Amino acid sequence: MKPGIRYIVTRDSENQEFQIGDRITLYPDGSIGNRAACGWMPAKDVPEATRGMLYEIDAKWAANRRAELDAELADLSTIRSTKP
Numbered sequence: 392m393k394p395g396i397r398y399i400v401t402r403d404s405e406n407q408e409f410q411i412g413d414r415i416t417l418y419p420d421g422s423i424g425n426r427a428a429c430g431w432m433p434a435k436d437v438p439e440a441t442r443g444m445l446y447e448i449d450a451k452w453a454a455n456r457r458a459e460l461d462a463e464l465a466d467l468s469t470i471r472s473t474k475p
Contacts, residue, residue: 392417392423392446393417394416394417394418394419395416395417395419396416396417396448396453397414397415397416397426397448397449397452397453398414398415398416398417398446398447398448398449399412399413399414399415399446399447399448399449400412400413400414400415400444400445400446401445401446401447402443402444402445403443403444404440404441404442404443404444405442405443405444406439406440406442408432408440408441409423409425409440409441409444410427412427413425413426413427413428414426414427414449414452415446418431420434421434421437422434422437423437423440423441
């Protein structure tokens with residue numbers, strides 16, 4: 392996982408801490424936010440809590456994020472540089 396990317400759990404973790412359908416995000420400090428549970432898992436507990444878990448990038452989130460970035464780039468292309 393990479394920080395800042397939203398993922399969907401596709402196989403439960405062994406201890407059921409993360410379950411199929413959970414939308415999760417890895418944070419820079421190593422903790423994981425779980426939108427479905429409205430909570431987070433501290434970094435020290437992540438290895439045990441994610442054992443056996445599988446996940447994939449949330450395609451809907453990725454498409455929305457790409458659209459946002461494309462719009463920002465389009466805005467930037469309209470800005471003209473002024474040189475002294």
